[in-house]
């Protein structure tokens with residue numbers, strides 16, 4: 611099976627996770643297996659999780675040479691404590707958010723506004739499709755979701771048109787969006803449907819909920835010395851990661867000069883990336899998708 615996805619920030623993400631013999635790491639977004647392969651090459655044991663059975667199959671074949679050091683499991687990284695209850699705690703967790711190139715490129719998955727396909731957008735086999743979501747969500751709620759997750763200022767007319775037409779294919783949805791946004795207001799640098807498609811995809815897959823689930827579970831998942839690293843692709847996610855890591859770190863409010871912390875406000879974690887790590891020019895030239903990638907990491911220190 612052809613399942614080619616260009617791994618983003620490979621050196622940077624893998625460096626932060628400090629793979630090595632004896633380190634047990636979780637790749638919560640296995641995808642094409644690119645990050646996992648690098649972690650395995652450096653001697654780590656890796657549990658690879660993905661919602662998409664096709665990703666698991668392709669990555670499983672790519673990584674089979676590592677034998678028992680690699681295990682693949684299907685599931686949502688927002689539920690890792692349940693999925694990996696027999697494995698946790700571990701020395702590291704990586705998630706590389708969003709969809710993979712093969713998911714985007716396959717018309718039948720319904721992620722693309724460029725090719726005709728069923729309006730599906732599910733990363734895994736469960737749950738309602740984007741077409742069902744439009745059908746079963748009230749107009750106002752749909753508009754809110756398009757505004758919040760897509761940062762689309764024409765969310766109200768778009769929601770009205772989508773409800774009116776109830777599209778079942780990607781290009782029917784694109785036509786509805788085009789009809790809702792005045793021609794002169796179409797964005798110049800992105801497709802007029804980009805923001806709405808992003809919002810629908812995030813809602814269909816509960817993407818922010820999964821991220822919140824992961825952030826909340828980190829204290830139960832990592833050993834001392836364990837690292838969590840997240841690669842996100844837009845500001846909504848990056849902000850959540852930044853704030854979530856800061857909250858884990860906590861803030862000591864003891865007066866300066868105290869030999870040990872007595873306030874208890876200091877958390878068990880320390881942020882490893884004061885500023886988000888971004889891709890260098892070389893990587894962006896090779897892989898334009900890397901342009902918006904933001905990598906942040908946090909370590910359990912006590």
Ligand SMILES: C[S@@+](CC[C@H](N)C(=O)[O-])C[C@H]1O[C@@H](n2cnc3c(N)ncnc32)[C@H](O)[C@@H]1O
Nearest residue numbers: 617639641642643644645660661686687706820
């Ligand atoms: C950007 S790709 C990962 C690419 C991978 N790091 C590589 O280098 O090949 C994201 C993958 O994460 C999966 N995914 C996204 N959200 C998920 C979630 N909440 N739980 C499990 N898998 C998820 C998608 O199905 C997709 O295969």
